[in-house]
Amino acid sequence: MAGFISALLTQNEKLTEIVETQARQIQKLEHRVQDLERQLGQNSNNSSKPPSSDGLRKKNNLREPGGKRGAPKGHEGHTLRFHPVPDEVVIHPLTTCKNCNYALVEVPVQNWIKRQVLDLPLAPLITTEHRAEEKRCPCCRTLQSAAFPRTVKAPVQYGESFAAWTTYLSVYQLLPLKRITQFFFDLTGYRPSERTLLEQLNTMASRIAEHESVIQTQLRQAPVICCDETPMRLNGKQQYLHTHSTSEWTLLHMNEKRCGPAFVEMDVLPAYKGIVVHDCFVSYFKSDVTFSHALCNAHLLRDCQGVVDHSRHSWAAEMKELLRRSWKLAKAARVSDRRLSDEVLAELERQYDHILALGETQWSKxxxxxxxxxxxxxxxxxxxxxxxxxxxxxxxxxxxxxxDRIPFDNNLAERDIRMSKVKQKISGCFRTAIGGQQFARIRGFISTLLKQSLPLHESLVSVFRGQFRFRAT
Structure with missing residues (x-):
């Protein structure tokens, strides 16, 4: 009898050990399932994933409609305006009366009803022939010739306007070289080779490099700049496209590192003493930096939404609402050209601390x-x-x-690098480091031109000729 009881106790111990092992395994699997569900449930609204990763999921439209038709409420709107001096005038005569068929040819015109049509003509290629004079010196009898401009190197070649269009179509409109050659052929009947287009991009990038110091100087002097980075593929390896941006200046740079070496090469942040708007990436918070910080709240709103969706925490929803309400109050104060009162600021900070205290009781479980x-x-x-x-x-x-100089989010910097991901989707990846750096340099320069409302094509032609100067400097 004693042996039977001993065997039962031994068996019970083994079963208890098995149950405990299974309980630990179940708990581990539950954590794994919860983590996988969180990953599957992530989208551009509750994480840092880009909208392109959402697939066919129906996106939430956050715009307030202005009615059945037209722009949303608050949109200023614009329309085409009449040109005071049209290039061509077409007269539509009134010859007979529509009521009684009376001849109106000799009747004087009392008024004109005007309508204008804006159209884009298909302009032919312009051929410019450069002729360098040759003369024989009557003194030494040597035959000499005048010098051609430095951009005129071949007997027949494409001009600066071709290079400007190549730059714009490749770097800003993100067309592959093959499609650019087809575009030129459809438009002009001439098909430049891809090698020719690459030479034009290389020349344009080297000319633009001469103006990067101006952009760097302006960014160093700006009171607030926005910084961001995004991963890019270069010859199968991961690189990072960095941006330093203001409302008037954009500096883009490609580097294999996400932090230190890239910041040094861009030569803005190492000695910058203003305010940098950025995300929570730890490299911005190093002890040796000389700038002040302003975090992107759009990232935090998405992170709060992720906690609401997957952990069902009420504090995250309250924090999201508080940040939105705070920005609404700040915008209203800026519109009325005033600052928030000390009482309002103190109350917002008190609520902020209270929500975090509530959150600690929830995330501790x-x-x-x-x-x-x-x-x-x-x-x-x-x-x-x-x-x-x-x-x-x-x-x-x-x-x-x-x-009031600081924005709520970092959308300015994100907009400056967002379309580079489209370039990667179209062309796969950059083949060489030089190609990636040229893309960054040219796109940052074009972004600066557009921010300052400078004529794009004319400016690119001036750069190619070595005659460009920024107005703001």
Whole structure:
């Protein structure tokens, strides 16, 4: 009898051990399932994933409609305007009366009803022949010739306007070289080779490089700049396209690193003493930086929405609403040219701290993934990590409330690099580091031209000729 009881106790211990092992395995699998569900549920509204990754998911339209037709409410709108001096006038005579068929040919005109049509003519190619004089010196009897301009190197070649169009179509409209050659052929009957187009882009990039120092100087002097970076593919390896931007200046740079070396090469941030609008990337918070911080709140809104969607935390929804309400108050104050009162600012900060205190009671109950290695900090839940990002740089997050020069988000910098992802989708990746750097340099320059409302084609032609100068300098 004693042996039977002992066997039962041994069996019970083994079963208990199996149950405990299975419980730990179930808990581990539950964490894994929750993590996978979070990943599958991520989109551009609740994470940093781009909108292009959303697929066929129906996107939420955040615009307020202005009615059944027309632009949204608040849109200023614009329309075509009459030209005071048209290039061509077409007269439509009134010869007979529509009521009684009386002849009106000799009746004087009382008034004109005008309508104008704006059209784009198909202009023919312009051939410019350069003739260098040859003369024989009557003194030394040597035959000499005048010098051609430095841009005229071949017996027959394409001109600066071709190079300007190549630059615009390739770097700004993101057309592949093959489609650009086809475009020129359809338009003019001439088909420049891809090699010719590459030479034009190379020459344009080298000319633009002479003006980068001007852009760098203007960015260093700006009180606020927006910085961002996005991964790009270069010959199968990951690179980063960096931007430093203001409302008038754009500097783009391609580098294999996401932080230090790229900042040094761009030569703006190392000695910058103004305010930098950026995301939560840790390299911006190094101890040796001399600038102040303003965080992009659009990132934090998406992160809050992700916690709401996957963890069902009420504090994240309240924080999202508080940030939106704070920006609404800040915008209203800026429109009326005033600053928020100390009482309002104190109340917003009090609510901010209260929401984080509430959040700590909620994320402390979250399941925390097991630590996989011996080094590094203890693992935290996604909500706890977001709470830390909201706690530590609180002054940088709410900086827009105290300084009307600071935007709520970092959309200015993001817009300057967003279309580069389209270039990658069209062409796959850059083949060489030189090609990637040329793309960054030219696109940043074109962005600057557009921000300053400078004539694009005329400016690019001037750059190719070495005659361009920025108006703002």
């Amino acid at each position: 979250d399941k925390v993934p097991e630590k996989t290695g011996p080094r590094g900090q203890k693992c935290k839940s996604v909500a706890a990590n977001l709470g830390d990002r909201l706690k530590r740089p609180k002054a940088s997050i709410l900086h827009f409330l105290y300084d």
